[in-house]
Amino acid sequence: MAIEDDVLVIGGGLAGTTAALAAAASAKDARVRLVTYKQSTLRHASGLIDILGYAPGDDANAPLVDPFDALEDLPEGHPYERVGSQAVRDALAFFDDIAGDAYAGGHTDANALVPTHGGTVKPTARYPVSTAEGLASDPRETLLVGFETLPDFDAPLAASHLEAAGAPFEARGVTLSFPGIVRDDAKVTRYAHLLDHDETVSTGSGETGARTALVTAVESYLEDEPRVGFPAVLGDEHADEVRNVLSDELGVDVFEIPMGPPSLPGMRLEERLYDALEDAGVRVTSGVPVVEYETADGDDDRGWRIDHVVVDRHGAEIPHRGDQYVLATGGLVGKGIESDREQVSEPIFNCHVPHAEDRYDWFVDDAFGEQPFAAFGLVPDRELRPLDPNGEPEFENLRAAGSVLGGYDYAAEKSGAGVSLATGYVAGTRAGEEATR
């Protein structure tokens, strides 16, 4: 017997979780399951939700003020062009519901400018509330605090970069030692845990809770800046509480600066999405990959259907059947698209991935140029069904979402999370509708 569901989503990143939630929302009594192998790229991502930061092909490289303006001009085949700009808005509204008070930015169409750990500013559509007091458009003076044991954030350098980049405020950076951390390679989860649980740490003046110890350490450096920015390690489970306590005790606004991987804001978002899946009654199977599929009658006419997929559980092959399938296995990083020296491919369904015959055409010499390989991925129709080389849907009941899709370069455009949300939302909604029709 197979494990039976109405909608089966493959891949548990931002695209897959959004698709599963959208399927559950569009079809109230549908049984929805999400199968995912490893953890998603959300653990590395900043937790910012970018829609479109830069227009593709724009050499002037000026950050976009209003991403929705630019959506209308995207080339044919771009995932946003496929789903249409109304779907992008609907997807954002759907996200805002899930994120609740954990995210800000919904009051305007315009991009917000969030300072990054390198001291640049990043145009983004939605940002975690923990970063809200730090926006670069806010003219208040700023103290940035870095830690000796966290070399990825050099506060004095970031402060001077911000000023050089034309931020409308004065910024100053200091580097301290984080109370309770001795290892110079301590994990970000260790910092967060110390603050979450207010663990007792020893300081020069005896034993105190980690939160108070941190406040004491920062206090003496604070001049009259009304806000203080820390690298994003301020708690995990109880991040709001930690930030509020630091804010109260320092008497200033406290914010977080998104960090490179691994990233706590990304992990917190992941946590929130998985809680939402539980609330929505979506069944989650994780830690095991989908490895292959079977069609209903094995005939390969056009418009054929997937009957079931096979999940490999440490050697035991377990069939999982759905009426509708969503493929959200990620791009080259998430392992949804594979490449070897000969070819680029999609490993589960072997869907068509267009790419130049010659490997040397996959790259351009300019390392910072727009790389063809960055846009490798499946080509979908407007229903998000992957298309074969003849432009016909590969399968009647398969849709794809997120970075497994091609036709966009998320790193250059700053559109990663937005594309995952919009395509996940559309693929999930359509799958849910179809499964219960």
Added chain:
Amino acid sequence: MSNAEQPSDEQPGNDEFEPIQVFPEAEEMDLRPGADDCYKCSTCDTNCPVAKVDDEFPGPKFQGPEQWRLKRQDDHDIDDSVMKCSNCMRCDSACPSEVPLSQMHNTARGEYVEENMSKFSREYVRNRMLANYRSLAPLASMFPRTANFVMGLSITQWLGEKTLGITSERELPEFATETFREWWAKRGGAQVESEDKRIAYFHGCYSNYNTPEVAKALVRVYEHFGYEIVVPEQSCSGTPMFANGMLEDARRAAETNVRELAAAIEDGADVIASCSSCSMSLRQEYPELFDFEGTEDVASNTWDAIEYLRVHEDLRAELEGTSVGEEYDDFAYHAPCHSRNQGLDGQTIAVLDAIDGIDAHDVGDSCSGISGTYGWKEENYETSMKIGEEMFEHMENSNAETGLTECPTCSMQMGHGTGYEIKHTLEVLEAALVGADSDGVEPKRKEE
């Protein structure tokens, strides 16, 4: 692979504390391609429950690929922090790049114990005792009441801590007055015979010596579905031995298990385990570390008890409309790390949903913190409780007063941290399908 080593005959005492020789394969195993796959994304580190609470633990990325590389360069000793790893295997299933982290930890631990730990040290003796609980248990179960009494004495616990480094904070598990195997023999073995539905039950040590009610529940549930059950000879699964770097002990145990289980498979049975660490060990660690004849066969024919029913029976339909007694209405469920790694974390809640009146609530994805023998060691007790804190909080915030899990040591930790009574999912299925108080000897039923 050599056949020179014969499995020892399990007698406690005859091979207990002699120095061991770590088998050569572990060290020769070529893990370089695995190490080279690491692109230093640190996903493993963010999943490590020990690194989160213990500033002295460098984390899986160091423990695995980095240490492996260091080792290859010159005669670097294995860092002693490897003994702080709890073998939860979370890093393993987190790594997006298929780096075989737990295999690296297991081999590093084996090498560390062999080369850097004195065989006469208190730590070695203690670890070997904990790892070989299986060979002490028969003694205790011969005189369970005395054993329970003696181990419950505070002076014994104090001695345990002072002389052996076993924490006195925990209550040692009680031994059952009748082991599962004794019960099985007394009832005359299988009550159902079937040509085509046959399972070999790997009960493991804990449900044999300490919680035979779990093993009995498995028997009744499977017989309810018409399965013939065989209970092959078996040794410890090896999990506590891997975790303590006692690879030679694990190898001996694994050899017995593979031989017996492969024979059962040959006779048409699938292997079923009721403990998630046992199934993990047979499925993943054996093929990673050993290559006896039949290892792969055993791995790919081993199943978790509930998973198997879901795939081979219409479990949902069978449970639809059943209900259980009052004492089983609310559960705080904790998915053990070793079932999480097998993709089984969502399963229990989904299955119990079909039973009327049960409200099973998942207490979240944190590790329980005890990790087998880990939390028994005096030096790890505090870390273990810090890791568990999140789970305790979630359990206490749920409405339930009863805990539920499939791992015997997680169950100890859940009970220890909250005072709740803890059940195994099979016991709930038994109550729903057969009735909780059915006594062991049911009428013989034949498959037609």
